[in-house]
Amino acid sequence: MSLLRQTIEADIWGGRRTHAWLIKFLALLFLRRGQRSCIAWLRLAQFFKRRGHIRLARWCVATIERRFGCYFHINAEVGPGINLPHPIGIVVGEGVKIGAGCKLYQHVTLGGRRLGDWRAGNYPQLGDHVVVFCGAAILGSVRVGDGATIGANAVVLDSVPSCQVAVGVPARVVERPGPLAEARITRCTPAPSEPRYDAAARDTTDTGLGSH
Structure with a gap:
C-alpha cells in the first residue's frame, strides 16, 4: 500500500506527502472526472494486477474505457x-x-x-x-x-x-x-543519488505499484 501511495502522490500531487491520501484517492475514483480520476483508475488497475487480482484489474481498465474512452493494457x-x-x-x-x-x-x-x-x-x-x-x-x-x-x-x-x-x-x-x-x-x-524508474527492476522487487 505504501508503493500505491507513493505513486499516487507522484501522479496527482507532484510527489508531495498528502494527509488523508486514501480518502482523497477514493474521491478521485468515484466523485471526480478528468485526468486525475483517469490516472487513479489506472493505478488501481496496476495495483490489482501486481497483486494477482486480474479480474479486478480488468474491471478497472473497463471502467477507464467506459468513462474516458481510453485503453491501457494491464x-x-x-x-x-x-x-x-x-x-x-x-x-x-x-x-x-x-x-x-x-x-x-x-x-x-x-x-x-x-x-x-x-x-x-x-x-x-x-x-x-x-x-x-x-x-x-x-x-x-x-x-x-x-x-x-x-x-x-x-x-x-x-x-x-x-x-x-x-x-x-x-x-x-x-x-x-x-x-x-x-x-x-x-x-x-x-540526481545521481536518486533512483530512476526501471520497469525491469520493478518487476522483481514490487509487491504493489511501481516506484522510481
Missing part, C-alpha cells in the same frame, strides 16, 4: 508522474513501457506496428519526461529518448534520440537538442 508499464491533460482516446498497448514524468495528450496511440506484434513484444518504449502531442502514434519496437517531443499527428516508426523533436508522417527529427529541451531534462532528471 501489462503496460507506466512510470510515476504520468500526465494526461485531456484523457480521451488514448491507447497504450500490452508491451508498452513509459518512463517517469511523461505527458500524453488526447488520441495518442502507443502500440504495435503490425498484426501479431503482441506475440513478439514489439512495442514502443518511452524514456523519462517525454511529451507526445495529440493524435500522434508511436508504433513498433522503437525507443523515444528522455525529454523528446513528438509533434501532433506524427507517426513514429523509428527511434527518436533524447531531447529532440520529431514531426510528420513518417516522423523525422527536426530539432537538435536546444536550450529549452535541455533545460527540461536537467530540471526533471533525478
